[in-house]
Amino acid sequence: MLTVALPKGALLKDTIRLLQSVGLDFSAFLESNNRQLQISDPTNTAQALLVRAQDVPVYVEYGQAQLGVVGYDVLREKHPKVAHLADLKFGYCRLSVAVKQSSPYRSALQLPPHGRVASKFVKCAAEYFEALDLPVEIVPLSGSVELGPITGMSEAIVDLVSSGRTLKENGLVEIDVLFESTARLIVNPLSYRLNSDNLHGWVERVRETISAAV
Ligand SMILES: Nc1ncnc2c1ncn2[C@@H]1O[C@H](COP(=O)(O)OP(=O)(O)OP(=O)(O)O)[C@@H](O)[C@H]1O
Numbered sequence: 001m002l003t004v005a006l007p008k009g010a011l012l013k014d015t016i017r018l019l020q021s022v023g024l025d026f027s028a029f030l031e032s033n034n035r036q037l038q039i040s041d042p043t044n045t046a047q048a049l050l051v052r053a054q055d056v057p058v059y060v061e062y063g064q065a066q067l068g069v070v071g072y073d074v075l076r077e078k079h080p081k082v083a084h085l086a087d088l089k090f091g092y093c094r095l096s097v098a099v100k101q102s103s104p105y106r107s108a109l110q111l112p113p114h115g116r117v118a119s120k121f122v123k124c125a126a127e128y129f130e131a132l133d134l135p136v137e138i139v140p141l142s143g144s145v146e147l148g149p150i151t152g153m154s155e156a157i158v159d160l161v162s163s164g165r166t167l168k169e170n171g172l173v174e175i176d177v178l179f180e181s182t183a184r185l186i187v188n189p190l191s192y193r194l195n196s197d198n199l200h201g202w203v204e205r206v207r208e209t210i211s212a213a214v
């Protein structure tokens, strides 16, 4: 049976809506009292795993799920061995450098050498500052990264920005963008090559739905 890895959090609702439009109903995951992490769709065509966003590529790479939905930002940070087959056009955000509004820095290159940059995206941040030839110390955090500059732990952060509301409400300002991100459809490469569980057919249906929506 086809198994799909679904991301908890910001991408879940749009992912479930997309799968509903190709005939797979996993809306039970959206019920407020749901605690189940693995369910089948009502027609028993496929099952879904509810996993942390950053773990979606892990389940797909190891073959426990043939198909998954994940942000491009996670693919850039983790480099999983999965095939990226479609841009799903939702989950827009960007990975940006931000500082306190009151700080003098208005571009990443103006940051002081050997300063600190807090981030959940340690690899992306390190690559970005290496490419600028600006030595900085990356401070790894798992969330609420905006507190780095607020508390004085770091001069800057590298974090996701979508509406910009979190930065604004915490007195921070975006000074550079590393890249933009949207949700992506990923597949296990071997399952795709073997067309296990009619994977080609499902990918094609998703692609048709996406192009019809544009
Ligand atoms: N504010 C946002 N608006 C739109 N999409 C976002 C936003 N924040 C993150 N995303 C996208 O959704 C994905 C999942 O983000 P989410 O915040 O739900 O989980 P997470 O913080 O990465 O994971 P966890 O809560 O498990 O640590 C991100 O990888 C990104 O692609």
Ligand SMILES: O=P(O)(O)OC[C@H]1O[C@H](OP(=O)(O)OP(=O)(O)O)[C@H](O)[C@@H]1O
Binding pocket: 142, 143, 144, 145, 159, 160, 161, 162, 163, 164, 165, 166, 167
């Ligand atoms: O620009 P906005 O629309 O305000 O969205 C940006 C916020 O969303 C994400 O946080 P998330 O909710 O995932 O929390 P966490 O990373 O701090 O755990 C991101 O890390 C920002 O804090």
